[in-house]
Amino acid sequence: MIVTLVVAVAENGVIGLDGGMPWRLPTDLKRFKERTMGKPILMGRKTWEGLPRKPLPGRQNIVITRDIDYQAEGASVAHSFEDAIEQAEHSGASKVSVIGGGQIYEQAISFANRLDVTHVLAEIEGDTSFPTIDPAIWKEIARHDIPASEEDSHATRHVIYERITTGAGI
Ligand SMILES: NC(=O)c1ccc[n+]([C@@H]2O[C@H](COP(=O)([O-])OP(=O)(O)OC[C@H]3O[C@@H](n4cnc5c(N)ncnc54)[C@H](OP(=O)(O)O)[C@@H]3O)[C@@H](O)[C@H]2O)c1
Numbered sequence: 001m002i003v004t005l006v007v008a009v010a011e012n013g014v015i016g017l018d019g020g021m022p023w024r025l026p027t028d029l030k031r032f033k034e035r036t037m038g039k040p041i042l043m044g045r046k047t048w049e050g051l052p053r054k055p056l057p058g059r060q061n062i063v064i065t066r067d068i069d070y071q072a073e074g075a076s077v078a079h080s081f082e083d084a085i086e087q088a089e090h091s092g093a094s095k096v097s098v099i100g101g102g103q104i105y106e107q108a109i110s111f112a113n114r115l116d117v118t119h120v121l122a123e124i125e126g127d128t129s130f131p132t133i134d135p136a137i138w139k140e141i142a143r144h145d146i147p148a149s150e151e152d153s154h155a156t157r158h159v160i161y162e163r164i165t166t167g168a169g170i
């Protein structure tokens with residue numbers, strides 16, 4: 001299974017504030033949709049609950065929670081990251097995107113093969129962070145600067161990282 005973490009992260013590591021995102025980036029949301037379409041997306045229960053529209057269409061939505069009674073309309077529910085991967089495998093997928101939030105990225109990064117990162121080019125106040133991207137583990141393989149459109153609050157840089165070290169995968 002190829003595991004990709006898809007994230008937008010500020011220069012100081014921030015990814016979220018008060019259950020939402022501390023920026024407005026419609027250009028990046030379009031790109032997020034293109035990059036994740038057709039593959040299962042794995043997310044923590046808090047990220048699921050923060051989605052303005054759920055499930056995200058065209059993708060198997062898998063919500064991770066420790067609550068065994070949790071119901072997520074239009075989504076599958078998993079009780080660990082490994083359980084979520086198994087559910088994706090059972091549906092025939094060979095690639096998944098992990099779409100947050102902080103707790104799930106923290107656990108999933110050690111299984112990930114690839115990071116699909118939108119660097120938000122600012123330091124931003126928040127309460128949720130992405131783990132440090134260690135250059136001894138992650139090699140940048142593509143980079144693209146994206147100026148802010150009229151609707152975007154910030155300019156961004158899109159970077160794909162691939163794992164250098166072995167031992168990834170699940
Ligand atoms: N910038 C970005 O790209 C991006 C992307 C996604 C989210 N975000 C932001 O990140 C924030 C949410 O992140 P968060 O860290 O607070 O929450 P989260 O990772 O979305 O969800 C946390 C929840 O996941 C469940 N969970 C975590 N580890 C688990 C495990 N090992 N087994 C089973 N369930 C587990 C628990 O649910 P239960 O409590 O139900 O057991 C936990 O409360 C929001 O501000 C959101 O907007 C940003």
